[in-house]
Amino acid sequence: MSLESKVKTALDEIRPILQQDGGDVELVAIEGKTVLVRMQGACSGCPSAKLTLKDVIEDKIKEACPEIESVQDADAEPEPQEAPGHSDPFEGRKPIPGVKSIIAVASGKGGVGKSTVAVNLALALKKAGKTVGLLDADIYGPSIPSMLAIEDKPETDGEKLNPIKKHGIYVMSMGFFLETDTPVIWRGPMIMKALEQLIRDVNWGVLDCLVVDLPPGTGDAQLTLVQTVPLNGAVIVTTPSDVALIDVRRAIGMFSQVGVPVTGVIENMSYFVCPHCNEETDVFSRGGGKKIAAEMKVGFLGEIPLDQAIGKGTDQGNPIVVADPDGAQARAFLSIADKISSTL
Numbered sequence: 001m002s003l004e005s006k007v008k009t010a011l012d013e014i015r016p017i018l019q020q021d022g023g024d025v026e027l028v029a030i031e032g033k034t035v036l037v038r039m040q041g042a043c044s045g046c047p048s049a050k051l052t053l054k055d056v057i058e059d060k061i062k063e064a065c066p067e068i069e070s071v072q073d074a075d076a077e078p079e080p081q082e083a084p085g086h087s088d089p090f091e092g093r094k095p096i097p098g099v100k101s102i103i104a105v106a107s108g109k110g111g112v113g114k115s116t117v118a119v120n121l122a123l124a125l126k127k128a129g130k131t132v133g134l135l136d137a138d139i140y141g142p143s144i145p146s147m148l149a150i151e152d153k154p155e156t157d158g159e160k161l162n163p164i165k166k167h168g169i170y171v172m173s174m175g176f177f178l179e180t181d182t183p184v185i186w187r188g189p190m191i192m193k194a195l196e197q198l199i200r201d202v203n204w205g206v207l208d209c210l211v212v213d214l215p216p217g218t219g220d221a222q223l224t225l226v227q228t229v230p231l232n233g234a235v236i237v238t239t240p241s242d243v244a245l246i247d248v249r250r251a252i253g254m255f256s257q258v259g260v261p262v263t264g265v266i267e268n269m270s271y272f273v274c275p276h277c278n279e280e281t282d283v284f285s286r287g288g289g290k291k292i293a294a295e296m297k298v299g300f301l302g303e304i305p306l307d308q309a310i311g312k313g314t315d316q317g318n319p320i321v322v323a324d325p326d327g328a329q330a331r332a333f334l335s336i337a338d339k340i341s342s343t344l
């Protein structure tokens, strides 16, 4: 006998009992190991007050067909179910007391100039009159201390660490605590813990903006940051090349997915400026950053040239915004800082 016939026979057996009370039951469908029935009436003859009409029908069907696991009322309102992974992964987000806004500088791909942008952007925001902090969230490869030529170690007030003040901005980095050339070989949870401490156990004071330099990609540091603090925005740095742009999509996608607004895209190494004649050459596909920003419906913040002075500035611990504050390169960063300021 087919499963359907067995279920129907079981229902035929129970129906006369239900009909004595004016009730009825009919088979609607069998879906896998679940039987859907439509039923009416009460269960005056139920052996226990705790048993419902559905329980009695279910017992009868299961007795006849042990392969059936549940019986559902086809007319019942679906029970509200929490989505899988229902606990809010961001309920731990807490602002940093005194810090008005937090902006992350991110990229999908490594080596596109995030740290260069983060340092110069922080200095440009300072130049625009803001009180600025700079957090180096690259635990594996912190580069902010060398980009700002900081050799001091942060001091503690007994409870929290004091950030190091350089060029008027307040800086914290894992690099302050590591010996140079010692690779960090930590696993994810340790990275997360270390980053949380760099965020929470620091006397940031009152800041208009904390700029966070992220490591490349969409890994533990990114996740920790978005889960730990409410970000006001993420700035995505890319080069104009196609390979980097694929990763831009991924980075924008990640921030959008976790509810962090993408402030905009910066195209770094956009074009080459000849140090001798200042002629501009489009070495890569200039304009790629603008295109992807339009495609992904996020803002475009500006182009930064591939420029010897910018590279040398960061590599020698003298960022261009302080080394040549009135030059064209610094102006590119200042114009981006203005756009970001207007979103804060």
Ligand SMILES: Nc1ncnc2c1ncn2[C@@H]1O[C@H](COP(=O)(O)OP(=O)(O)OP(=O)(O)O)[C@@H](O)[C@H]1O
Residues within 6 Å of the ligand: 107, 109, 110, 111, 112, 113, 114, 115, 116, 117, 138, 141, 143, 214, 215, 216, 268, 269, 304, 305, 306, 307, 308, 310, 311, 312, 314, 315
């Ligand atoms: N606009 C630029 N012009 C010239 N050189 C640049 C420019 N931007 C970055 N660089 C140089 O490129 C190198 C990589 O830059 P940076 O360290 O800022 O990249 P990153 O994206 O932070 O790298 P990582 O992914 O490793 O953190 C550095 O040597 C830096 O000086």
Ligand SMILES: [Mg+2]
Residues within 6 Å of the ligand: 114, 115, 116, 138, 143, 213, 214, 215
């Ligand atoms: Mg970096």
